[in-house]
């Protein structure tokens with residue numbers, strides 16, 4: 001058992017039928033899913049090297065939902081950019097379903113903090129845009145766009161323009177646009193941080209529901225520990241100088257079916273201890289030892 005489990009003594013961690021907090025989440029088969037091997041990233045600032053990432057090794061199952069926490073500047077976005085193929089690592093490799101991944105392609109979808117919809121296209125047009133670029137026929141594009149708009153609950157907004165939508169609706173449209181390309185992984189960099197608290201909570205529940213229905217691998221960066229505990233089946237914590245993963249565990253509060261509401265999550269007897277542990281780890285106060 002890892003030191004974290006012992007030191008927290010959180011009731012319920014060893015109860016039958018409950019997912020155990022584990023330092024070694026299950027490994028996907030050799031080729032399935034996303035695999036990062038020995039990733040390192042170094043920038044040069046004049047003659048001084050800046051080691052941003054070091055020794056990042058990560059295996060994500062095809063239906064993983066992983067939340068990534070860590071203080072500002074620890075390299076979360078850099079890691080996301082490497083997985084997206086936007087940034088070449090100084091060392092190491094990214095493989096998706098066994099194939100080397102070195103440049104952006106539709107297998108990797110990205111949702112940013114701002115929706116970045118094309119203002120001149122309708123919401124359905126935005127969702128179908130990538131399909132059009134991929135040569136999908138018009139009738140098929142329409143059908144796929146309608147399916148994904150229904151998935152995010154935006155059927156009624158199909159013919160509206162982006163400026164007619166609220167911030168949360170725009171983010172849902174952006175998610176539909178990304179999912180419509182049927183990516184193997186969706187990378188999200190603080191996608192809800194620009195939303196007000198109520199919209200944000202509703203988007204988190206929406207996303208959880210969408211993940212359950214699509215079982216697409218989600219890589220979700222957040223500064224919000226509660227958000228990570230609500231959404232992540234697995235939680236990674238990074239620390240800086242150089243950026244590395246200092247904890248990787250299966251979230252015992254995660255439920256594959258049903259799922260906790262916010263009130264249930266916060267009332268769970270394990271929640272406060274887990275939250276405190278993560279906050280302190282992010283602040284650099286305690287390093288996990290196994």
Ligand SMILES: Nc1ncnc2c1ncn2[C@@H]1O[C@H](COP(=O)(O)OP(=O)(O)OP(=O)(O)O)[C@@H](O)[C@H]1O
Nearest residue numbers: 043044050052070071072073074075076077078079
């Ligand atoms: N193009 C660049 N050239 C040089 N240094 C960079 C560059 N991009 C990022 N960095 C540095 O790399 C480090 C990691 O940045 P990154 O944006 O990945 O961190 P982060 O954890 O995502 O931060 P935040 O939570 O604030 O978004 C920082 O020290 C940053 O200053």
